Amino acid sequence: MSRPLIVALHGVGSSARDMAVALAPLERFAEVLALDGLDPFDGGGAGRQWFSVAGVTEADRPLRVAEALPSLVDRLDRLAKDRSLKRDDLVLLGFSQGAIMTLAMVAQGLHPGRAVAIAGRLAAPVVPTEERLASLLLVHDRADRVMPSALSAEAAARLSAAGHLVDLLLTDGIGHGIGFPTTSAVADWLTTTDSSRNEFHSDKRIMM
Template structure:
């Protein structure tokens, strides 16, 4: 399946986890790959790939998933839905190529990449076990959610591109719908990722136990041994 991508890390042995990164509007997979380099030392057995948006962004050489020209609260969902099958196919392609299951897949996005990651779980529940959304939002908040995916919202407190209120609304909607979600607010940070944002993300992947583990334990089940969490 042909698409723009940059492999940040490919382990020598078969991958145990799959971390897919998705950049913001006008960026590129190589630049977003720098974020992936933070995860590589802590997840040496993970295949880490930065994925480029499916559409060109003007003549800059950057990429995007959907155009933000004239985007509104009314038409954003339509634009997301139009490109979502391509996004989901790319995630499944890398799961197939790596042999890694959805239970050991994490989608990590910034801005528009976070929007697509969040919306993909809404469109295809169970596509991945974790979503890390840096300064993102839903096109429209979900009315239904499962604990198959743990969503980690990490947002700049001073973001003026995607207001913090969108992350708060996402958290509230997921809780209402019975989902599994965390929200970390990075004080004095705008529309960006900094060291504090990254530490939240790394800590969640390593130490936050998904809610569905507790549900499975209560029902007598056992957690999967390939989830993206070191302690399990």
């Protein structure tokens, strides 16, 4: 595969089109294919969601994520098959709620390839595994008031402890969004890692 294929998962209430626009700078380094969420957004409008956030609590969020995972896995498998690839060949990238799904895929051993989680949190049990390990980049802005950056630090620590290769980069001044420092970090990571799980090396890198 000459260029990596990024499969992007947007945030709650957003869309594949919005995600593709935000990730446009990455098209120099990879093919970017954004997917629309599994269901219409509970809040109305044309947006989509991967799982419902209506009345969501810390206690029931993992169940909602778990219920959404099989449908996401099926979509990824069908997409990979259409491209004559394996699911593990895809670079899974999620923002916010999409990052929650991405981190859950890794935690559950469902994606031992490369993955990027932007402004996310881990809302799934981490399954111990020795063979299905992922290379993972977490990017989070310190000024994020929607999803505090401490959530990515916690996720990085838990996934690293399980054996995954985890890189955590904290940015400044973006808030809850995707900015130039975000896409720049992802581009650097893409060009310095590969499917053989080489480590990411950068002066901006924070290893957990």
